[in-house]
Amino acid sequence: MTTLTRQDLNFGQVVADILCEFLEVAIHLILYVREVYPSGIFQKRKKYNVPVQNDAEKVVVVIMDKEHHPVERFVFEMSQPPLLSISSDTLLSHVEQLLRAFILKISVCDAVLNNNPPGCSFSVLVHTRDAATRNMEKVQVIKDFPWIVADEQEAHMQEPRLIPLKTMTSDIVKMQLYVEERAQKT
């Protein structure tokens, strides 16, 4: 078994690629399961690519009602464990298995959530650091698709019901997913 160090394979980029692929699938699945868009636009795929900064600490998919008030928030909290080396086997199979469990939990989360009101939309919030935003501004893809600082009402929900969905600890990332649901959705 080949053991790879962080320098060997640009550790941060590998982690970012895996997480981006996972988040794209997860966000599409949330929009499908929570019926934000008609089911006809989604296609079945076997494999699990949303550009996200390496420095993201939290990615939140917010589902909002017609008045743009949050009704549900799917919170992905991520951190990197302090590990010096990783194995290629661990990277490719174990982590994917752990992430697959998140996808499965999202696919059945409608059983523990109340129905959303009609006409909902969504947004994605990224909790990061100032230094990351300065790096973002230099990237062309971000210039073409600009990000702005969120307003207070977009970033928080008052007295939500908390529903833990899944946690994982691996060699490359620690992550937990929970849903914050507004008590009164209508």
Added chain:
Amino acid sequence: ASDTSKEQAKYDLSSGSNKKVILLPCRNPPSRERVQLWLEARRQYESLQTGL
């Protein structure tokens, strides 16, 4: 309160600090109605294609 936080964010950026910030895309996603129209147009297009 939101104006204050935006001003604070601007100040933090210019001062070179590394405080926490929450970002979101400037563009809104397409509405459900718009997506529904697109889906219907695609279905019509596909049925025309198969009918040829």
